[in-house]
Amino acid sequence: FFWLQKNFSAQFCLHFQFRYSDWQDKVLMVLGTTMAILHGAGLPLMMIIFGDMTDSFITSENITYSEFFSYTLMGKLEEEMTRYAYYYSGIGACVLFAAYIQVSFWTLAAGRQIKRIRQELFHAIMRQEIGWFDVNDVGELNTRLVDDISKINEGIGEKIAMFFQAVATFFTGFIVGFTKGWKLTLVILALSPVLGFSSALWAKIISAFTNKELTAYARAGAVAEEVLAAIRTVVAFGGQGKEIERYQKKLEDAKRVGIKKAISANISMGIAFFLIYASYALAFWYGTTLILSDDYTVGKVFTVFFSILLGAFSVGQTAPSMEAFANARGAAYAIFSIIDNEPEIDSSSDAGYKPTHVKGNLEFQNVYFNYPARPDTKILKGLNLKVNCGQTVALVGGSGCGKSTTVQLIQRFYDPKEGTVTIDGQDIKTLNVRYLREIIGVVNQEPVLFATTIAENIRYGREGVTMEEIEKATKEANAYDFIMKLPNKFETVVGERGAQLSGGQKQRIAIARALVRNPKILLLDEATSALDTESESVVQAALDKVRKGRTTLVIAHRLSTVRNADLIAAFENGVITEQGTHNELIERKGIYYTLVNMQVASGTEDQLQEEGNAPSVSEEVWKGSILTGQRRQSTQKSIKRFRIQNDEPDVNTVQLVSVSVFLPACVFHN
Numbered sequence: 001f002f003w004l005q006k007n008f009s010a011q012f013c014l015h016f017q018f019r020y021s022d023w024q025d026k027v028l029m030v031l032g033t034t035m036a037i038l039h040g041a042g043l044p045l046m047m048i049i050f051g052d053m054t055d056s057f058i059t060s061e062n063i064t065y066s067e068f069f070s071y072t073l074m075g076k077l078e079e080e081m082t083r084y085a086y087y088y089s090g091i092g093a094c095v096l097f098a099a100y101i102q103v104s105f106w107t108l109a110a111g112r113q114i115k116r117i118r119q120e121l122f123h124a125i126m127r128q129e130i131g132w133f134d135v136n137d138v139g140e141l142n143t144r145l146v147d148d149i150s151k152i153n154e155g156i157g158e159k160i161a162m163f164f165q166a167v168a169t170f171f172t173g174f175i176v177g178f179t180k181g182w183k184l185t186l187v188i189l190a191l192s193p194v195l196g197f198s199s200a201l202w203a204k205i206i207s208a209f210t211n212k213e214l215t216a217y218a219r220a221g222a223v224a225e226e227v228l229a230a231i232r233t234v235v236a237f238g239g240q241g242k243e244i245e246r247y248q249k250k251l252e253d254a255k256r257v258g259i260k261k262a263i264s265a266n267i268s269m270g271i272a273f274f275l276i277y278a279s280y281a282l283a284f285w286y287g288t289t290l291i292l293s294d295d296y297t298v299g300k301v302f303t304v305f306f307s308i309l310l311g312a313f314s315v316g317q318t319a320p321s322m323e324a325f326a327n328a329r330g331a332a333y334a335i336f337s338i339i340d341n342e343p344e345i346d347s348s349s350d351a352g353y354k355p356t357h358v359k360g361n362l363e364f365q366n367v368y369f370n371y372p373a374r375p376d377t378k379i380l381k382g383l384n385l386k387v388n389c390g391q392t393v394a395l396v397g398g399s400g401c402g403k404s405t406t407v408q409l410i411q412r413f414y415d416p417k418e419g420t421v422t423i424d425g426q427d428i429k430t431l432n433v434r435y436l437r438e439i440i441g442v443v444n445q446e447p448v449l450f451a452t453t454i455a456e457n458i459r460y461g462r463e464g465v466t467m468e469e470i471e472k473a474t475k476e477a478n479a480y481d482f483i484m485k486l487p488n489k490f491e492t493v494v495g496e497r498g499a500q501l502s503g504g505q506k507q508r509i510a511i512a513r514a515l516v517r518n519p520k521i522l523l524l525d526e527a528t529s530a531l532d533t534e535s536e537s538v539v540q541a542a543l544d545k546v547r548k549g550r551t552t553l554v555i556a557h558r559l560s561t562v563r564n565a566d567l568i569a570a571f572e573n574g575v576i577t578e579q580g581t582h583n584e585l586i587e588r589k590g591i592y593y594t595l596v597n598m599q600v601a602s603g604t605e606d607q608l609q610e611e612g613n614a615p616s617v618s619e620e621v622w623k624g625s626i627l628t629g630q631r632r633q634s635t636q637k638s639i640k641r642f643r644i645q646n647d648e649p650d651v652n653t654v655q656l657v658s659v660s661v662f663l664p665a666c667v668f669h670n
Helices: 002-011 014-018 023-062 067-127 130-134 138-155 158-180 182-229 231-236 240-292 298-340 403-410 433-438 454-459 467-476 480-485 503-515 533-546 582-588 591-611 619-627 632-645 651-660
Strands: 362-369 380-387 392-396 418-423 440-443 521-525 551-555 567-572 575-580
Touching (some): 023 067, 067 138, 158 182, 158 298, 182 231, 182 240, 231 240, 440 503, 454 503, 467 480, 467 533, 503 533, 567 582, 567 591, 575 582, 575 591
Parallel strands (some): 440 521
Antiparallel strands (some): 362 380
């Protein structure tokens, strides 16, 4: 019962849709409603004049005119008709004014509220934690922002004015009917309870189908959003037909619900009009009986009948308004649920401690974690890691071992299920979220640039940054020179997702964006893995320069980029199994040692297959390899055998492999 009461109050309370109206909106709505009531009352009031005018015609026809009185009586009739014409003109002018005011005020009030709802919804989406986005489709959220808000606009705008106008016509019509002829009115009203019940049932059914229809269209919109965002990939693989089929399949769900909704609506409307016309037939029959018994005049019957007729038809005219209400209720329920959702990690909140100074000491203490979308999969299983101020720590390991998760926990995209993450001994849960992220700079594998200028993309790193600071950051990121060669320099528009720039250029702009906030902690998540060799060397040089004096965490699959780190932590199954410098870990011959050898072996085999029988290095080196008794063929076999067995390779073999990939004395003899 309480669940039903809660859902009824949320979805079917008219006030629920106006929660973002202020006092000015309320004044506009009250004035608009007043004008709508005056507008609606105008038509039944005209029926009073119409009935009196009808009786005047009939009375004049029943009088036997003599030639002496003919002119006088016709003049009196003309005078009465002129008076009635003035009445009609006055009511028409009032209705015209009232109709304009009612629509204008309600439309204005709705526009003001919709602006606030859009702002609140977007703000609510922006303040949600990352885990919330893991379980909510981003494309569906875009549909909510566009389509659902438009439905709310229809449900709180001029359709409301039309509803009140119809209600006023209904009540005024029946008041006039009871005043002029209560007997005939009661007979006409005999079928009204059935009509009212069918209308209420229809509104409930439409509301339920509308909610399902909106959800189906939102899912279809999510598919379209996903395809358009990756249109290059879709075209490259010739997947247009497949995506069209997938989109049409989602639309089929909406189509089925829409058909059921249309059938239900039209059946209900047909029943309603059948009852209305049945009451009209009854009214004509009983009205004729009353006229013959001299209880009613023809004008009175017409007044009662047409007043009730207008009132009944006004009920039918509420159908579009009621449908708009139903659509708006369904849309508002979904949107307000998002707005009312309180995130566990609120980046817009002012709560939390803001230290005056941060050194940059990081520590993970027995951290356990799993993603909200995969609650049964443990990612971190008791992680312990300590990073000192100014230290560069590299996180290495296989895919899915928890490296990137560690970086996301530092940014507090998620909170650990158990354990703590501290900065300078302070649990990051106690820190202000916005402040925490302001002291952290992030460079990801795939840089995300917005479709604006280079300067604006860098300025995104910190509000209020000056042009001098932007130029300084680009110089540190080795991006200044190529930017100055562009026609518009810093005002160059990078295009959608930075499509006008190369991968290396985008990455250097992303580095500048991270540096412009002068972060105490720098997080590099596969920052060079997607680049070619030339771009990688430039970007790597920039990264080596900017991480000096900062606490830096580096994630890289190319282990050659992390060998100079102060500390290397090797992950396996959500825990750190070993940590130390490059030389220390090589000597231990553990996880890191195996990863290095696997990368070197893989790189050598690829190079040998590309070059065929041609020597990969100088003739002297090749002859040196012969002296060790290792030719290319035997090297390939030993590599393949190593990759299959995962055994520790012979040191001489590893040395030869290192020579063949131009890594002499870099891997094992540093």
